[in-house]
Amino acid sequence: QVQLVESGGGLVQAGGSLRLSCAASGRSISRSAMGWVRQAPGKEREFVAAISWRGAGYYADSVKGRFTISRNNAKNTVYLQMNSLKPEDTAVYSCAADGRYYSGNYWGPSEYDYWGQGTQVTVSS
16 A cells, blocks of 8 residues: 655745645555646546656646656655646646556556545646
């Protein structure tokens, strides 16, 4: 079992930045892919970023060039650096962990087994 706890959300003006953290416990995530999803009120959940166990990042078109996903395996933590934030980025952001080791498939919620509760990000115009 993996427990995930997100932090770093908050209120920011458009154009600003936030860094979200996802701290994992229960087992090491160093051999697993990790992802971030977001859900805004009245909208479908959107998968926004993933990082492979090797450390390669992948992004939704809506955030590409503005968001950066990274991991610190020594701290068992994954990060989402969000720059140039827009009001449409407002959502609850949750991280996810793949229960498999060394998987080559990491895009999409169905590839993940463990989920955090989420942290609210609000971008004002």
